[in-house]
Amino acid sequence: MVKAPKNIAVIGATGSIGTQTLEIIDSHPELYRVTVMAAGSKVDKLIELARHHRPSLAVIADVTKYNALRDALEPLGIETAAGEHALCDAVCRDDVDMVVTATVGYSGLAPTIAAIKSGKDIALANKETLVVAGKYITSLLEKSNSQIYPVDSEHSAIYQCLEGEKRENVKKLIITASGGPFRTWTADRIAKATASDALRHPNWSMGAKITIDSATMMNKAFEIIEAKWLFGFEADEIEAVVHPQSIVHSMVEFNDGAIKAQLGLPDMKLPIAYALGEGKRLKGAEKPLSITDFATLTFERPDAGRFPCLSLAHEALTRGGNSACVINAANEIAVAEFLAGNIGFNDIYKIIEKTLSEITFIENPDYQDFVTTNNEARVFASSLC
Ligand code: NAD
Ligand code: MG
Secondary structure (H helix, E strand, C coil): CCCEEEEEEEECCHHHHHHHHHHHHHHHHCCCCEEEECCCCHHHHHHHHHHHCCEEEEEEEEEHHHHHHHHHHHHHHCCCECCHHHHHHHHHCCCEEEEEEEHHHHHHHHHHHHHHCCCCCCEEECCHHHHHHHHHHHHHHCCCCCCCEEEEHHHHHHHHCCCCCCCCHHEEEEEEEEECCCCCHHHHHHHHHCCCHHCCCCCCCCCCCHHHHHCCCHHHHHHHHHHHHCCCCCCHEEEEEEECCEEEEEEEECCCCEEEEEECCCHHHHHHHHHHHHCCCCCCCCCCCHHHCCCCCCCCCCCCCHHHHHHHHHHHHHCCCCCHHHHHHHHHHHHHHCCCCCCCCCCCHHHHHHHHCCCCCCCCCCCHHHHHHHHHEEEEEEEEC
């Protein structure tokens, strides 16, 4: 029985998913209360949000910003802390029932592991955790009471479609992709794309890193890996299709030929609310979809020629071990360099491919191996930029 209000830790509170999560919590005080809020380095935004939401604890990962946080919030009776360890301690507190992992990139791994080890439920937005260490996280979950509820819209859709169904009846998962801003661009034009071109996502308003991942289609590669670990399917049972309207959030195909889909507007409120509610529907979670406004829904095969990052999902899953950790680290470096204007759009894939071929393969990585792999891959990828 879930107690109400449920105590929520939002890590990555200042970001796109974090602020939308806080809005849902704010509208439903009878269901949810924020007890922990954490952010990377945007201390002013964290202070502003903490003043409004009044958590018990606010944490900033960047220790150089700690004094500002403490001086602003301790007079209000809000505890403060800084650093990665503080983030891991924060998610394990007694006054946390569920952790929303809304940080970006590799930074989600350590707090997610800490949360699982202390038996906290997780609303998982940070897909990179399952990309980097899916097998390891799955084995931790087997020894814990912790449950993961997907926030990513495609995985929420699949989760909704699988409700009440038997695993043996499922043939495959079909993950939809908008195709990003360069879906209709020629290869020559894509080669010259700038950061501001790539940041112009046609349907979704998201953080910068995932928006670039959508433009390269690395986001879809990551979502295939995420689906494998969340739902226990093999790479050849997970397909990506391009659906430019982003209305069908994903589908499940069954052995009898039936396909179930979940539809809605491109709005993260519903998947966030569904995860917070552990699969219960929250009335009015998002604006209803008027289906006649979308008379035409189209689907097309993705073009791995123009978007080679997509093929990295199957490569990572076939190789296994620390391969996806290498891909993630190299991607994080390459995306940051692309956003800074230091490399071209197609260099993102080249840097990942080269890094993957250079970093030592580890078949059964433990946590320390992920730390080492992540560091080595970052250093190597940076040296290529
Ligand atoms: P964002 O860039 O808007 O926000 C990132 C948040 O993480 C910020 O609060 C930032 O302060 C925090 N952060 C950054 N580095 C940190 C660190 N080292 N330690 C602690 N906190 C840190 O990102 P976003 O778009 O909200 O995405 C968050 C996660 O959710 C990503 O993994 C993304 O792939 C996933 N996701 C996002 C969307 C979306 O619509 N935005 C959809 C599906 C999945
Ligand atoms: Mg998604």
